[in-house]
Amino acid sequence: MKQRKYIYVMAGLLAALSLGSCKKFLDVNEDPNNAKAIDAKLLFSFATTSYVNNRAGGDLYIPMALGGQSVAGGGNSTLGISWGTRSEDAYVFSAFSYGNIWTQFYTSVGANLRDIIDKANTYTPKNNNGVAQAKVLLAQTVYDLTTIYGDIPYKEAFNFNLYPSPHFDPQKDVLDSVVALVDQALVLFDEDNETKFTGSYDMFYGGDISKWIKAAKSIKLRALLTMVDKEPARAAAIGTLITDGGLISAAADNMKVSFATTAGKRNPKYAINLQYNGGREFFYGSPYVVDFMNANADPRLPRFFDRPTGQTAYVGIEPGANANDAVHAKLAKTIHVADQPEFVFTYQEALFYQAEVYARGLGVSVNMARADELYKAAITQSCIFWGVAAADAANFAAARPSLTSMTAADAIAAIHYQHWVDKMDRGIDAFTEWRRSGPEGSETPALRPPSVVGGTNLFRRFQYPGSSEILANPNAPEISLFNVKMWFDL
Structure with missing residues (x-):
């Protein structure tokens, strides 16, 4: 597939044209027609659109899915309708991908959400729910950024005038900030207050605050589970979340944004196939x-x-x-269709996490029977999610070997493998699930470097982009290679 570089260039140009231009990668746009002059609900919908388009787009989905080996590129296939040789599943990554995701997540997404939060006291009437919605989406964006790049600017990010050379915060501190943002949001949410981002401005839940609360708690659980292997003391907070409940508890709670079949509103995965591979x-x-x-x-x-x-x-x-x-x-052709939603968190994901918590005894007593119940419920929901009839889904899940018949290690590995398979088409989410599934050499599944690469190094991260802002920043770390593990990755 010889047009790959062209696709990355065009993806960056289209993002810049459709999502607005920003003076610096950590700055809020000063253009009177942009961030500071736009109503908060428009900023929120703009940030949401940018976030899901970049998650599903070629700069993030393709490198993470191919590099993380949940999807294969096919090299130079016999019919010439594959992704091409020396691509991301051979650990050849585009500098455009490194730079586009960094820039878009910091500017079009993060800076606009930060602007909403920083202006909380200026809204009339006071919009605590809207600020909380922005905090949850910012927490998820920052979580993605740090699991993509490692140490990143957070405390000094989003204000170039005050911090032209922002420090890079350690990943531990960044993940702490993710948890803190969610906790702040949970304090602000008020289901009885009608002031919020609603309707088409809230593309996730249409202003349903009860679902936002479930999503917030679920995102917090995911962040804590990403940290707990490095910091076992996080188990207490995990146990509290599980005991208190209130996580995403039905498919109707899934955190997602739907695309459409009309041009300009299609899922980027479909759009790439349509524009560059004749729809194949x-x-x-x-x-x-x-x-x-x-x-x-x-x-x-x-x-x-x-x-x-x-x-x-x-x-x-x-x-x-x-x-x-x-x-x-x-x-399957039915996966990358024009109106395929971008899923940020699903019901089955919440069930897999809970099964893992009980199997490992993270802040709760080990209860393999309860873990097995949740594990099979997760498999059932995954099958239904992917289009299997409910009865067939339940029968398949029930036929899986019971976790109670396995060693603890095998039971945990079984949960991780099914969880990873469910996220096969979710790029960064599958990649992070694999990295946190065990210490190096004990991950699930047991991936190997592609034979065209050789050696023993596996893909672990995006490198920092070689942009002028980073190269000129004396506080920026050295560029880490793709095989260098980050803090949470044991």
Whole structure:
């Protein structure tokens, strides 16, 4: 696929044109037609649009899915309808991806959310719910930024005039700030107060504060679980969240933004296939997903993948290798459709996390029977989410070996593998789930460097972009290579 560089360039240009220009990567735009002159609800919808478009777009989804090996690129396939050789699943990453995500998350998303929060006392009537909504989305954005890059500016970010050379905060401190933002939001939320971002300005929940509260608690749980292996003392806070409840508890609570079938409002995953591959799917099944599902006769297989005509088996292709289009399965056409939502947090994800907490005894007593109940509920919900009939989903989950019959280590690994498979098409979320699933060499699944790469190094992070703001910043750390682990990654 020889147009890959062109795709990255155009993605950056289109983002700049459609999402607005910013003077510096950590600055709030001074243009009177932009951030400081725009109503808070417009800033919130603008930040939301930028956030989900960049999460689903080629600069983040593709490197994370291919580098994290939940999806395969197919190299130079026999029909020439693959992603191409020497791509992200061969650990060749574009500088445009490094830079575009950094810039867009800091400017179009973070700076606008920070602006809403900083002006909290100027709103008439007071909009505590709106500020809380902005805090939750900022917490999620900062969580993504730090799990992508590691140490990042946070305390001195978003104000270039005051901090032209912001310090980079250690990842531990950044994740602490994520938890703090959520806690602040939970104090501010008031379901009885009708002042909030609502309707089309809140593309996640349409102003349903009860669902925002569930999402906030769920995001906090995810952040704490990302920290707990490095800091076991976090288990107490995890236990409190589990005991108190109030997490996302139904598919209707899923934190998502829907796209549309009309031009300009389509999911970027679909748009890339349409514009650069004639509407055909670029990507293939990874053997780490396909083989695992085959071994379990998983009913999600035809929902995840399309087999070539005449092929009776689902066959994955090693990341970085050249696919045979008469043999290897591609991602199903029903996945990357124009109106596919971008999911930030799902019900089954909350169930998988809770199963893990009980299996590991994180702030609660180890209860493998309860873990098994939650684990099978998570698998059931995952199957339904992917389009399997409810009865078939329940039967498949019930047939999984009980966690109570396994060693603790095997039970935890089983939870992690099913959790990772469920997130197959969620790029950064699958990648972070894999990295936190165990110490180096004990992650689930047991990924190997692609054979075209060799060696022992696995993809662990984005490098810092080589932008002028970072290169000129004396407080910026040295650029870390893709295989250097970050703080939470043991």
